[in-house]
Amino acid sequence: MTLENGWEMVVGLEVHTELKTATKMFCGCANSFGSEPNTNVCPVCLGLPGSLPVLNERAIELAMAIGMALHSRIAPSTFHRKNYFYPDMPKDFQISQYDLPINSGGYLDLPDGSRVSIERAHLEEDTGKSTHLGGSGRIHGADRSLVDYNRSGVPLVEIVSGPDIRSSAQARAYAMELRGILIATGASDGRMEEGSMRIDANVSVRQSADPFGTRCEIKNLNSLRSLQRAIDYEAQRQVELIEAGGTVRQETRHWDEILAVTSTMRIKEEADDYRYFREPDLVDLAPDQAWQDRVRGELPAMPAERRAKLSSRLNEPSDAQVGAVEVVIDLGLDPFVHAAIDHGVDPSLALARAANELAAGLDGITRLSHEAFSVTLSMEQGGELSATQAKTVLGELLARGGDPKAVAAAKGFEQLSSDTLGATVAELIVQYPDEWARYRDGDEKLAQFFIGQVMKLTKGQANGKAVVGELQARR
Amino acid sequence: MKSAAQIAREVQSGATSASVELEASLAAVRARNEELNVFLHVDEEGARAAASRIDDRVARGETVGPLAGVPIAIKDNLCQAGIPTTCSSRILEGWRPPYNATVIDRLVEAGAVPVGKTNLDEFAMGSSTENSAFGPTRNPLDITRVPGGSSGGSAAAVAADMTPIALGSDTGGSIRQPAALCGLVGVKPSYGLVSRYGLIAFASSLDQIGPLSKTVLDSAILLEVIAGHDPMDSTSLPEPSPSLVAHVDDGVAGKRVALVRELVEGADPDVVASVERATVALKDAGATIIELSIPEFRLGLSAYYLIAPAEASSNLARFDGVRYGLRVDADDVTAMMEATRTAGFGAEVKRRIMLGTYALSAGYFDAYYGQALKVRTQMIDAFHRAYQQADLLIGATAPSVAFEFGAKTSNPMAMYLSDVFTIPTNLAGEAAVSVPFGTGEAGLPIGVQLLGPGRSEAQLLAAARVLEIADGRP
Amino acid sequence: MGSPLRREDVAYVAKLARLTLSDAELDMFTEQLGQVLAHAEDMGALNLENVVATAHPFGLINVVRDDIVRPSLEREVVLAMAPDARDGRFAVPRIMGEAP
Numbered sequence A: 001m002t003l004e005n006g007w008e009m010v011v012g013l014e015v016h017t018e019l020k021t022a023t024k025m026f027c028g029c030a031n032s033f034g035s036e037p038n039t040n041v042c043p044v045c046l047g048l049p050g051s052l053p054v055l056n057e058r059a060i061e062l063a064m065a066i067g068m069a070l071h072s073r074i075a076p077s078t079f080h081r082k083n084y085f086y087p088d089m090p091k092d093f094q095i096s097q098y099d100l101p102i103n104s105g106g107y108l109d110l111p112d113g114s115r116v117s118i119e120r121a122h123l124e125e126d127t128g129k130s131t132h133l134g135g136s137g138r139i140h141g142a143d144r145s146l147v148d149y150n151r152s153g154v155p156l157v158e159i160v161s162g163p164d165i166r167s168s169a170q171a172r173a174y175a176m177e178l179r180g181i182l183i184a185t186g187a188s189d190g191r192m193e194e195g196s197m198r199i200d201a202n203v204s205v206r207q208s209a210d211p212f213g214t215r216c217e218i219k220n221l222n223s224l225r226s227l228q229r230a231i232d233y234e235a236q237r238q239v240e241l242i243e244a245g246g247t248v249r250q251e252t253r254h255w256d257e258i259l260a261v262t263s264t265m266r267i268k269e270e271a272d273d274y275r276y277f278r279e280p281d282l283v284d285l286a287p288d289q290a291w292q293d294r295v296r297g298e299l300p301a302m303p304a305e306r307r308a309k310l311s312s313r314l315n316e317p318s319d320a321q322v323g324a325v326e327v328v329i330d331l332g333l334d335p336f337v338h339a340a341i342d343h344g345v346d347p348s349l350a351l352a353r354a355a356n357e358l359a360a361g362l363d364g365i366t367r368l369s370h371e372a373f374s375v376t377l378s379m380e381q382g383g384e385l386s387a388t389q390a391k392t393v394l395g396e397l398l399a400r401g402g403d404p405k406a407v408a409a410a411k412g413f414e415q416l417s418s419d420t421l422g423a424t425v426a427e428l429i430v431q432y433p434d435e436w437a438r439y440r441d442g443d444e445k446l447a448q449f450f451i452g453q454v455m456k457l458t459k460g461q462a463n464g465k466a467v468v469g470e471l472q473a474r475r
Numbered sequence B: 001m002k003s004a005a006q007i008a009r010e011v012q013s014g015a016t017s018a019s020v021e022l023e024a025s026l027a028a029v030r031a032r033n034e035e036l037n038v039f040l041h042v043d044e045e046g047a048r049a050a051a052s053r054i055d056d057r058v059a060r061g062e063t064v065g066p067l068a069g070v071p072i073a074i075k076d077n078l079c080q081a082g083i084p085t086t087c088s089s090r091i092l093e094g095w096r097p098p099y100n101a102t103v104i105d106r107l108v109e110a111g112a113v114p115v116g117k118t119n120l121d122e123f124a125m126g127s128s129t130e131n132s133a134f135g136p137t138r139n140p141l142d143i144t145r146v147p148g149g150s151s152g153g154s155a156a157a158v159a160a161d162m163t164p165i166a167l168g169s170d171t172g173g174s175i176r177q178p179a180a181l182c183g184l185v186g187v188k189p190s191y192g193l194v195s196r197y198g199l200i201a202f203a204s205s206l207d208q209i210g211p212l213s214k215t216v217l218d219s220a221i222l223l224e225v226i227a228g229h230d231p232m233d234s235t236s237l238p239e240p241s242p243s244l245v246a247h248v249d250d251g252v253a254g255k256r257v258a259l260v261r262e263l264v265e266g267a268d269p270d271v272v273a274s275v276e277r278a279t280v281a282l283k284d285a286g287a288t289i290i291e292l293s294i295p296e297f298r299l300g301l302s303a304y305y306l307i308a309p310a311e312a313s314s315n316l317a318r319f320d321g322v323r324y325g326l327r328v329d330a331d332d333v334t335a336m337m338e339a340t341r342t343a344g345f346g347a348e349v350k351r352r353i354m355l356g357t358y359a360l361s362a363g364y365f366d367a368y369y370g371q372a373l374k375v376r377t378q379m380i381d382a383f384h385r386a387y388q389q390a391d392l393l394i395g396a397t398a399p400s401v402a403f404e405f406g407a408k409t410s411n412p413m414a415m416y417l418s419d420v421f422t423i424p425t426n427l428a429g430e431a432a433v434s435v436p437f438g439t440g441e442a443g444l445p446i447g448v449q450l451l452g453p454g455r456s457e458a459q460l461l462a463a464a465r466v467l468e469i470a471d472g473r474p
Numbered sequence C: 001m002g003s004p005l006r007r008e009d010v011a012y013v014a015k016l017a018r019l020t021l022s023d024a025e026l027d028m029f030t031e032q033l034g035q036v037l038a039h040a041e042d043m044g045a046l047n048l049e050n051v052v053a054t055a056h057p058f059g060l061i062n063v064v065r066d067d068i069v070r071p072s073l074e075r076e077v078v079l080a081m082a083p084d085a086r087d088g089r090f091a092v093p094r095i096m097g098e099a100p
């Protein structure tokens, strides 16, 4: 969507990501999704009187890793208390970094070549989760609410971008690229639907080159689709409001997925007096060079770099292949592709099998070695397996593991003997004289027809290249 | 009553038993608790079980620990698993924590027998124990007077011979001032020496748990047991418990002791006289005495009454009726929280919550809280300069002997001034001891305060021991 | 230093702190808190522009724990403390608005 009459949208995103630690930010309770309510709680994360927080070392390291991947400066930092009353927050304050975050500055380069600046990426704790009884089950009209503190105290990193984004598509690309980085660093699983990555969007509009307009914050966008639609809706709403002579009021807005509109949630008011002050129960954080170097040394390659590396092994990739590269990088399957190419497999075949068959069987990916993947694809390339058979073997390896050759043998995927193939081809020539004549006269398209018939008769056991060989030999 | 040192020695040798000592303690509680209102809860059953476990261990020939069979009173702002813990507030009435404070675990490990929970000013906010929701505690030495506070219940338990030792907490003088008013030894340890895990926070950057006892040696034993690094408290000093008992008789020969003008300024003449006699006693024991003025101490009260309420306003936010304690129901959750807090907190707690909220609020932060933190820096620097000239400082603990009920309740500022001599130590995170030395008006005890840098507890206790002997308690 | 404390300041602070005050309490607290703040005026006279604020008495840094799971509390124990609980959760009267 583009805005008309010279309007431009200005967007900045705040991405909250839950960190993939074993335990919570300040206590030893398990950080796990989907447990029975209030089973991962202790005096600390319930905010019981007398309890005290102690920082999780792993959470700090993941936050540093995110900062390093975003080219941020890692600096001595402190923790503050953000004070406000809310029932899902056990201490009625949130421990968060404030004026001195662990990561400040930085940038993220998007695949289209644009750069979005990063203002900060700081550590804070998550809250519990409330559900609403009565009414519609939503917060409005409920007569009672129930609170589960399993998520309370789960470590979060909040990544704040500069107001550099100029379209909803760019916002989406930023979110996707950032998600890839979070997954690559091991900081997050990037599952937006489970709330492990949540996005707030600050949206304003202006006449190009004017100063920034008043912004509205859209809270808790939990899918890329919502992000894009909500930004478009909100920008258009502001334009229409201004063009009708109105002014935009600074407020927090809620995106309604079903009605596809944003609506006022809360006007900024004096209740926002959070009375930030230094958290006296925690000491300062000042990671020394050795600690930073260790984290940096463990940092894997980021998506942009991996994308470039993979693309460089493809010969002028088609649009479909560019899409496949995206899928493979996003799912972290590129090491399989590289291993297969190193093993002599055609890059296009390796990419296709990873982007399709491996992507579909991701749950069993730990059962498949790079070696087994490469061997299966070599068998397919050498004609020992048909494409259908190779896919079946991969499916079996992902489901149950094992050795590709043994799996192929067990499935009865013996190579069709050249005698049998020759006999089959001879039979078909007799059966389809017209088609054979046209092929012989140079109509290469008919090769596909004969391959199809051979496959039918051999139940897919034949290798396409071998069929073409037989056909050519008899031309 | 026997000292803790004596009980532990006799229990270990078999000369007495933990159970016998506990029954003596319980009898003393029964005799005077109604009159004095010392204990809010007595855990007879738990204490008897603990005592008999210790007796069994002694019978098996095991070495139990430095507090073998010693009954101890616990200030009711320390969490003890399964035992009602109220902070003397309606808002926590009936709450039983599901966990132990680190100090409770360490006491039990050392063989102590926790007898029950003692009264305090609500959430430790006060200097007389008159702010308790469950009624004031009386001073066992004169029941028309306050025992001091906020650890007034713990001080009264020891002064009334109910237990030989007790735990208190000190945020601005809450161990030392009641120790002074009840004729006891009380120690405010260096910040971070004793784990705060399980201490219901008043002001996190100032709070420390510490001992109250009749003798210097008992405080040394108790502090040695509870001190030392705790991974559950991020502000816990990363070192083992210091050796204190071994140094109690080190004396003060060669030490430089500075009498600080600001630590006697405005005190009653009998109090000033005691401090002066104490300096003479230290000089007689081989110390050099000098006089110092530390003007920064005059700013302590102002900084303290912004910093402590600011932290408290946030620490006490969690008492909202959602997860534990009192709930006063209402139509929506915000109204419920407000009704609960309004009904659950007493006037002094509300006063400090509002003061702290104000000091932190938009537009006032820099002028109040921010400025107070800078004064705190100056206080620390002033102490450092003083310790270049002296090893220890000396002054009064409280401006007067125990005062009468109601004397200061109508004027919060007058009550706050009770802590004027003790507050600087908390702001600087350093150590101080109050030791009884002489008596004043109506024969009531006077406390002399000895102050030292962080980690100087051994030195302070040794100096306190010199005064204890000079005051006729060898 | 800040301006003298007004009645509406106390009312504002009470609202922030979730406390209801009667008119009489409002008067009393305005006077008493005003006295404490007046006493704090002695700090206002100081020039502390170049003084660093101290939030912590000792300068420990980087105090962390290993990322190792420790046992949580039993849910029955947790909910037994609650004034009201249903379906394994803490129950509260309706929540009127989203978290800020």
Ligand SMILES: [Mg+2]
Residues within 6 Å of the ligand: A096, A124, A158
């Ligand atoms: Mg945040």
Ligand SMILES: [Zn+2]
Residues within 6 Å of the ligand: A024, A027, A028, A029, A040, A041, A042, A043, A044, A045, A046, A153
């Ligand atoms: Zn926990």
